Amino acid sequence: MLEGVNDGPLYDNLVPLANSLAELLPRVRSVCAGAQAIAPSSGSDIPASEGAYLNEVHRELSRAGNALAAAAEAVAMARLAAGPFAAVERRSHIVLAHVAEAERLLHT
Secondary structure, three states, X not given: OOOOOXXXXXXXXXXXXHHHHHOHHHHHHHHHXXXXXXXXXXXXXXXXXXXXXXXXXXXXXXXXXXXHHHHHHHHHHHHOOOOOHHHHHHHHHHHHHHHHHHHHHHOX
């Protein structure tokens, strides 16, 4: 997120968001490892689960990835002064929400 952003107000606002998103990596890995432990798989298919809840876990992680890409796009727009910083914040919070939902689904 910070690549190409020079020091200044935008950079100062991005650092805490970038840090919070980077801190999600161990949580995402934990969700993936937990799902693999519940239903081991060596392929790209999502294993069957009661009520298809692992599909929902996968869907939430996919949505988190899409939201992260949208956050990076919002950073680029803000860097070019073509979009508000609030869009970066909004998209970053969406990423956090999807990861939290994947965790909740896995542990229910």
